Amino acid sequence: xxxxxxxxxxxxxxxxxxxxxxxxxxxxxxxxxxxxxxxxxxxxxxxxxxxxxxxxxxxxxxxxxxxxxxxxxxxxxxxxxxxxxxxxxxxxxxxxxxxxxxxxxxxxxxxxxxxxxxxxxxxxxxxxxxxxxxxxxxxxxxxxxxxxxxxxxxxxxxxxxxxxxxxxxxxxxxxxxxxxxxxxxxxxxxxxxxxxxxxxxxxxxxxxxxxxxxxxxxxxxxxxxxxxxxxxxxxxxxxxxxxxxxxxxxxxxxxxxxxxxxxxxxxxxxxxxxxxxxxxxxxxxxxxxxxxxxxxxxxxxxxxxxxxxxxxxxxxxxxxxxxxxxxxxxxxxxxxxxxxxxxxxxxxxxxxxxxxxxxxxxxxxxxxxxxxxxxxxxxxxxxxxxxxxxxxxxxxxxxxxxxxxxxxxxxxxxxxxxxxxxxxxxxxxxxxxxxxxxxxxxxxxxxxxxxxxxxxxxxxxxxxxxxxxxxxxxxxxxxxxxxxxxxxxxxxxxxxxxxxxxxxxxxxxxxxxxxxxxxxxxxxxxxxxxxx
Numbered sequence: 001x002x003x004x005x006x007x008x009x010x011x012x013x014x015x016x017x018x019x020x021x022x023x024x025x026x027x028x029x030x031x032x033x034x035x036x037x038x039x040x041x042x043x044x045x046x047x048x049x050x051x052x053x054x055x056x057x058x059x060x061x062x063x064x065x066x067x068x069x070x071x072x073x074x075x076x077x078x079x080x081x082x083x084x085x086x087x088x089x090x091x092x093x094x095x096x097x098x099x100x101x102x103x104x105x106x107x108x109x110x111x112x113x114x115x116x117x118x119x120x121x122x123x124x125x126x127x128x129x130x131x132x133x134x135x136x137x138x139x140x141x142x143x144x145x146x147x148x149x150x151x152x153x154x155x156x157x158x159x160x161x162x163x164x165x166x167x168x169x170x171x172x173x174x175x176x177x178x179x180x181x182x183x184x185x186x187x188x189x190x191x192x193x194x195x196x197x198x199x200x201x202x203x204x205x206x207x208x209x210x211x212x213x214x215x216x217x218x219x220x221x222x223x224x225x226x227x228x229x230x231x232x233x234x235x236x237x238x239x240x241x242x243x244x245x246x247x248x249x250x251x252x253x254x255x256x257x258x259x260x261x262x263x264x265x266x267x268x269x270x271x272x273x274x275x276x277x278x279x280x281x282x283x284x285x286x287x288x289x290x291x292x293x294x295x296x297x298x299x300x301x302x303x304x305x306x307x308x309x310x311x312x313x314x315x316x317x318x319x320x321x322x323x324x325x326x327x328x329x330x331x332x333x334x335x336x337x338x339x340x341x342x343x344x345x346x347x348x349x350x351x352x353x354x355x356x357x358x359x360x361x362x363x364x365x366x367x368x369x370x371x372x373x374x375x376x377x378x379x380x381x382x383x384x385x386x387x388x389x390x391x392x393x394x395x396x397x398x399x400x401x402x403x404x405x406x407x408x409x410x411x412x413x414x415x416x417x418x419x420x421x422x423x424x425x426x427x428x429x430x431x432x433x434x435x436x437x438x439x440x441x442x443x444x445x446x447x448x449x450x451x452x453x454x455x456x457x458x459x460x461x462x463x464x465x466x467x468x469x470x471x472x473x474x475x476x477x478x479x480x481x482x483x484x485x486x487x488x489x490x491x492x493x494x495x496x497x498x499x500x501x502x503x504x505x506x507x508x509x510x511x512x513x514x515x516x517x518x519x520x521x522x523x524x525x526x527x528x529x530x531x532x
Contacts, residue, residue: 042055042056042057043055043056043057071140071168071169072140072166072168072169072170074141074148076170077141077143077166077170077172078170078172079143079146079164079166079172081170081172082172083172083173083174084171084172084173085171085173086167086171086173087138088138088139088140088167088168088169088171089137089138089139089165089166089167089171089172089173090137090138090139090165090173091112091135091136091137091139091163091165091173091175092111092112092113092136092137092138093109093110093111093112093113093135093136093499094109094110094112094118094133094134094135094136094163094177095107095108095109095110095133095134095136096108096120096131096132096133096134097132097134100132100134100152101131101132103125103128104122104125104131105123105125105290105294105295105490105491106295106490106491108120108122108490108500109499109500110177110499110500110501111498111499111501111504112175112501115175115501115503116174116175116176117175117176117178118175118176118177118178118501118503119177119178119180119501119502119503120177120178120179120180120500120501120502121180121181121182121483121486121487121490121500121502121505122179122180122181122182122487123181123182123184123186123288123290123295123487124181124182124183124184124185124186124208124288125186125295128157128179129156129157130154130155130156130157131154131155131157132152132153132154132155133149133155134151135149137165138165139165139166139167140166140167140168141165141166142163142164142165142166143163143164143165143166144161144162144163145161145162146162157179158179159178159179160176160177160178160179161176161177161179162174162175162176163175163176163177180483180502181483182288182298182483182484182486182487183480183483183484184286184287184288184298184483184484185207185208185243185285185287185288186206186207186208186287186288186289186290187205187206187207187253187287187288187289187290187299187301188205188206188289188290188291188293189203189204189205189215189217189234189289189290189291189292190203190204190205190292190293191203191204191217191291191292195217195218195219195232195291195292196218196219196224197218197219197220197224197325198218199216199217199218199235200216200217200218201214201216202214202216203215203216203217205234207242207243207287212236212240212242213236213237214236214237215234215235215236216234216235216236217232217233217234217235218232218233219231219232220232220233220252222323228257229255229256229257229296229297229492230255230257231252231253231254231255231257232252232253232291233250233251233252233253233304234250234251234252234253235249235250235251236249236250236251237249242285242301243285243287243301245283245284245285245303246283246303246309246310246311247310248303248304248306248308248310248311250304250306251301251302251303251304252301252302252303252304252420253287253289253299253300253301253302254299254300254302254420254422255296255297255299256298256299256300256422257422257492258422258423258427258428258494259422259423259427260485260494260495260508260509260512261478261481261485261509261512261513261516262286262298262300262481262484262485262488263474263477263478263481263516264393264421264422264423264424264425264427264516265284265300265302265420265421265422266284266286266300266477267393267424267425267470267473267474267516268389268393268395268418268421268424268425269281269282269284269418270470270473271389271392271393271463271470272385272389272416272417272418274462274463274466275385275388275389275459275462275463276381276385277379277381277382277384277385277386277459278382278385278386278389278415278416278417278418279312279313279382279406279414279416279417280311280312280313280416280417281416281417281418282302282303282304282305282311282417282419283302283303284300284301284302284303285300285301286298286299286300286301286481286484287299287300287301288484288487295487295491296491297487297488297490297491297492298481298484298485298487298488302420305317305343305344305404305417305419306344307344307345312344312406312417314408314409315406315407315408315409316342316343316344316345316347316353316357316406316407317342317343317344317404317405317406318340318341318342318343318357318361318404318405318406318407319340319341319343319402319403319404319405319419320338320339320340320341320399320400320401320403320405320440321339321340321341321401321402321403322339322397322400322401323339324339324341328341328342329341329342329346329347329348329349329351329354330342330349331354331357331358333358333361333362333365334362334365334366335362335365335366335368335369335441336365336369336441336442338441340357340358340361342354342357343404357407360377360407360411360413361407361413363377364377364378364413365442368442368445368446369441369445376412377411377412377413378412378413378414379412379413379414379415380452380455381455382414382415382416383415383442383443383446383452384452384455384456384459385415385416385459386415386416386418387415387437387443387446387456388456388459388460388463389418390418390421390436391435391436391437391527392463392523392524392527393421393424393425394424394425394426394430394432394436394523395421395422395423395424395427396423396424396427396428396430397423398421398424398436398439399436399437399439399440399443400439400440402419402420403440404416404417404418404419425516425519425520426515426516426519426520426523432519432522432523432526433522433523433526435447435530453531456531457531457532460527460528460531463524464524464528467520467521467524470520471517471520474513474516474517475513478509478510478513482502482505482506482509483502485505485509486500486502486505489505495508495509495512496508497509
């Protein structure tokens with residue numbers, strides 16, 4: 001509520017616009033007592049978003065006496081007195097600016113209006129022992145943990161601190177500020193040069209306090225650019241296990257850019273894990289990522305799709321893509337003219353592995369589009385499960401890009417794994433209705449088969465039965481990821497929260513989580529109505 005303050009001026013000034021009205025009616029700070037004042041006494045109204053000041057002017061001849069409350073001295077302040085809120089002990093915000101606190105990755109502003117218990121979340125940075133705050137407040141004195149605070153003063157920063165604002169007359173209002181730290185492990189990489197879309201060797205990597213030695217890193221994606229939240233790939237010289245995931249040289253840092261929930265990719269993997277037809281789904285962990293001492297927010301550290309023990313077990317990994325990068329080994333199929341990029345192992349553009357893979361896919365497409373028997377050519381359950389996962393999550397690039405498959409050593413084609421479905425689960429207003437299989441010539445053709453559709457319907461029933469489990473998982477993850485999202489939003493303003501106060505972040509974040517759950521509910525019910 002906007003408060004009102006009366007300011008009495010012992011001089012005669014009349015504002016002609018106000019004089020045309022007979023009465024000015026004010027509601028006082030306590031919200032109870034009303035005061036009616038003759039309009040010709042009102043000089044001016046000064047209105048701000050927080051309060052409205054009314055200046056009253058009286059001629060000297062009308063004033064018989066003038067009294068006022070003297071300003072209290074610092075030695076007379078009683079911080080133990082009962083709180084009495086008024087306009088002169090009001091805290092509007094607390095800020096911690098990067099310019100004053102060099103180790104902070106971004107400016108922090110905590111809105112304090114209509115709040116008394118404030119919370120700030122920081123990434124797990126080393127060396128935070130004190131901070132320089134800036135208070136936007138109306139107060140004669142500000143005390144932090146019982147000590148008088150002055151502009152530019154540092155304050156020791158334990159897990160919480162008590163702030164007391166003292167008005168000119170000694171009235172005290174109390175606030176608390178709690179410091180919280182993201183529980184994600186901090187992954188930091190330092191390079192000798194700028195990171196772009198080519199490998200930078202000799203970088204140093206740490207995960208928490210563990211020194212992981214040298215690593216190569218490069219940016220990936222069609223939209224890679226400076227000042228964006230980019231994806232990265234990292235490559236070790238020897239196989240390493242990160243956060244208890246399978247040992248390998250190759251790993252991916254997915255930016256989760258645009259995903260306010262930070263969980264869409266992981267949710268896609270969870271849906272895939274419900275179905276045994278997909279032999280392997282990447283493992284993942286959320287981390288806070290810092291590159292060359294620049295904090296970049298929350299990332300998903302993932303196992304990269306590779307042919308090795310514990311990931312894709314044999315053969316070749318191939319992906320249908322919408323484009324290829326320089327240096328990629330690729331081919332176009334004869335019938336669908338789809339672009340296939342060889343992902344692992346390397347083959348060369350004219351290598352035997354690529355030619356053998358192309359021949360197998362061309363043979364499969366000829367059989368598929370002529371309605372011949374394909375049962376010996378494919379792992380049909382993997383096709384069913386891969387199609388179902390992509391239909392449920394409805395990623396905007398599903399079947400068009402990063403559409404992975406495994407051409408095994410025995411020549412059988414198995415779909416999967418699902419990969420990096422970030423723009424899913426209602427991303428940017430995508431409708432929960434409508435199938436997307438027609439994007440893929442393969443699945444558009446397969447959907448004409450009653451045998452394929454029967455398998456799909458049976459598998460959908462398994463997923464539908466796990467709906468409650470999925471919703472419970474979303475709730476669990478939303479609690480775990482809230483602190484991470486507060487840090488991520490500090491850098492990228494992805495939520496556009498009112499301030500960096502955790503209450504403000506949580507309000508917007510929970511709205512996004514509710515939206516995802518509602519979308520999933522509508523999507524599953526619509527698919528159920530179509531597949532029954």
